[in-house]
Amino acid sequence: MNIADALKNASTTPYWLDTPNRPEPQPALRGRVTADLVIVGGGFTGLWTALQAVEDAPARRIVLLEGTEIGWAASGRNGGFCSASLTHGYDNGAHHLPGENDRLAELGLRNLDEIQETVERLGLDCDFERTGELSIAFEPWQARDLESEHDPDNGYRWLDAKELRDHIRPVGALGGLLDERNNAMINPAKLCWALRRVLLERGVQIYEHSLVKDLRQDTDQSRGDMIADTDQGSVTAPRVALATNVFPTLLKKTTLHTVPVYDYALMTEPLTDAQMDAIGWHHREGLDDVTNRFHYFRLTVDNRILWGGWDAVYHFGKRVLPKYDQRPETFETLARQFYEMFPQLDGESPDGVDGGVVFTHKWGGAIDTCSRFFPFFTTGYGGRVAYTAGFTGLGVGASRFAGRVMLDLLGEQETELTRLDMVRRMPKPFPPEPAAWLGVQMMTKALIRADENEGKRGPFLRVMDALKMGFDS
Incomplete structure (x- = not known):
C-alpha cells in the first residue's frame, strides 16, 4: 500500500469525536454562582470526581467548569484502554513504591471492577468490553521477559507463537503475555458524554467554554471560600477539585511537576469479515508491543483498528498548541509500521485480502507526564483545594481512582487512600527550561x-x- 494514498483522505478530527452524536455544549458560565464543590476540568478526572461526589451526597451543589467542551482533550483522544493499573505497570509501581505496590494493584483492580459496575448500573453507552490485554514479543529477549511473567493463577498466561495465532497474527511475533482481567476497552468520548448525561440528570451544573483564569481565596468573608474566575463569571465554593491535567496548573507549587508530551494515533476503515479472518483477532483483546517506543492497538465495535504510539514528542517551553495535534512524519511512520506488522491488510502482499485497508482518521494530543509516570496528589489553600495530574497516558481508569482520592482529601478525614504513600509523596519536579x-x-x-x-x-x-x-x- 502506498503510504500517501493510505493517509490522503484521513480526517484530522480525532475519530472518537468525529460523530454527529456529539452533544451540543452546555452554555458558558455568566455571572456569579455559589456551590458546595467546584470541579475544574471536564475530562475523565473531573467527570468521575463529580459522579462520585453526587453519589456520596445527592443534595450537594456541584459546579463543573470546562474550558472548551466535555471530553475534548486527552479524554476524547486516547486509545480507549481502561487499565486496572494505577502505577503505569506493576514494575514501575515496584520501582517507586515497593512497600505498597501489591496493595495498589489490588486497589486498581477493584477500581476497574467498580468502573464496570457503574457502566452497567447507570447504562453508560460507551462500548465497554472487558477483553483483557495481550503484550506481544518480536525479539527473543522480549519473549524471555514476558514468559517469565507467566502466572495463570493470577490471570497472566504466556502464549507461544502457535498459541498466539489463535488470538492475533502479526508478522514476526514469537509469543505474547495475555493479561485476562486487568484491562477493558471503551469508546472514550462516549464514556465522557455518558457521564455528562448522568451528571446533568442528577443536578450537577456543567458550564462549557468556561476557562478558569484564576483561582483565589475570598478574603471578604471569614470562611475563606475559594473563587474560580472565568471570563464572564465566577463560582464561589468552600472546596475545589482541580482536574486540569496537561493544562497549566492553578496551583503554582506544582508548575514543574508535569510536562506535556504529544502522542499520535491512526484509525482504519472498518475491516471486512475476510480481513478480520486474515489477522485472526478473534478475542478482541487490547494489544501492545513491549519496547520503550511501543505501539498500542485495538478494535472498535465496528472492527476498525486504532493504531497508535511510537513517537512521544515534547515541545520546548511546555507548549500545548493545536498545530501539534498533526505530525505528518509520525503518521507516515505509523502507517508503514502498521502494514509491516499486518501485510495481510496492505493490498500488495500475496496473502492479502480485499485490497488494502486505508486510514480514515489521524490525530494527536498532549499527555500530562510526571517523573514517576503515574498520578500524584496535593492540596492547597489550607486543604480547600485538591489537585491531581501526571497520568502519563494511563488515565482512563486511574482517573476515577484519582477523583475518589481528591474527594477524600477535601473531606479532611484520613482514609486508607489518603494514607497511601502514592498520595502523600510527590514525584521529583522537572527542571526549568532549557x-x-x-x-x-x-x-x-x-x-x-x-x-x-x-x-x-x-x-x-x-x-x-x-x-x-x-x-x-
Missing part, C-alpha cells in the same frame, strides 16, 4: 538505545532510576 527540554531529549535517546540493546538500560537510565525519575513498566 534543562527540561534537554533532559527529555536525553531520556528519549537513552530509551531508544535500550530497545536496540535487548532492553538493557545504559548509564543515563540507571542514573535516572537511582533518582526515581526512571520508568520501568
Whole structure:
C-alpha cells in the first residue's frame, strides 16, 4: 500500500469525536454562582470526581467548569484502554513504591471492577468490553521477559507463537503475555458524554467554554471560600477539585511537576469479515508491543483498528498548541509500521485480502507526564483545594481512582487512600527550561538505545532510576 494514498483522505478530527452524536455544549458560565464543590476540568478526572461526589451526597451543589467542551482533550483522544493499573505497570509501581505496590494493584483492580459496575448500573453507552490485554514479543529477549511473567493463577498466561495465532497474527511475533482481567476497552468520548448525561440528570451544573483564569481565596468573608474566575463569571465554593491535567496548573507549587508530551494515533476503515479472518483477532483483546517506543492497538465495535504510539514528542517551553495535534512524519511512520506488522491488510502482499485497508482518521494530543509516570496528589489553600495530574497516558481508569482520592482529601478525614504513600509523596519536579527540554531529549535517546540493546538500560537510565525519575513498566 502506498503510504500517501493510505493517509490522503484521513480526517484530522480525532475519530472518537468525529460523530454527529456529539452533544451540543452546555452554555458558558455568566455571572456569579455559589456551590458546595467546584470541579475544574471536564475530562475523565473531573467527570468521575463529580459522579462520585453526587453519589456520596445527592443534595450537594456541584459546579463543573470546562474550558472548551466535555471530553475534548486527552479524554476524547486516547486509545480507549481502561487499565486496572494505577502505577503505569506493576514494575514501575515496584520501582517507586515497593512497600505498597501489591496493595495498589489490588486497589486498581477493584477500581476497574467498580468502573464496570457503574457502566452497567447507570447504562453508560460507551462500548465497554472487558477483553483483557495481550503484550506481544518480536525479539527473543522480549519473549524471555514476558514468559517469565507467566502466572495463570493470577490471570497472566504466556502464549507461544502457535498459541498466539489463535488470538492475533502479526508478522514476526514469537509469543505474547495475555493479561485476562486487568484491562477493558471503551469508546472514550462516549464514556465522557455518558457521564455528562448522568451528571446533568442528577443536578450537577456543567458550564462549557468556561476557562478558569484564576483561582483565589475570598478574603471578604471569614470562611475563606475559594473563587474560580472565568471570563464572564465566577463560582464561589468552600472546596475545589482541580482536574486540569496537561493544562497549566492553578496551583503554582506544582508548575514543574508535569510536562506535556504529544502522542499520535491512526484509525482504519472498518475491516471486512475476510480481513478480520486474515489477522485472526478473534478475542478482541487490547494489544501492545513491549519496547520503550511501543505501539498500542485495538478494535472498535465496528472492527476498525486504532493504531497508535511510537513517537512521544515534547515541545520546548511546555507548549500545548493545536498545530501539534498533526505530525505528518509520525503518521507516515505509523502507517508503514502498521502494514509491516499486518501485510495481510496492505493490498500488495500475496496473502492479502480485499485490497488494502486505508486510514480514515489521524490525530494527536498532549499527555500530562510526571517523573514517576503515574498520578500524584496535593492540596492547597489550607486543604480547600485538591489537585491531581501526571497520568502519563494511563488515565482512563486511574482517573476515577484519582477523583475518589481528591474527594477524600477535601473531606479532611484520613482514609486508607489518603494514607497511601502514592498520595502523600510527590514525584521529583522537572527542571526549568532549557534543562527540561534537554533532559527529555536525553531520556528519549537513552530509551531508544535500550530497545536496540535487548532492553538493557545504559548509564543515563540507571542514573535516572537511582533518582526515581526512571520508568520501568
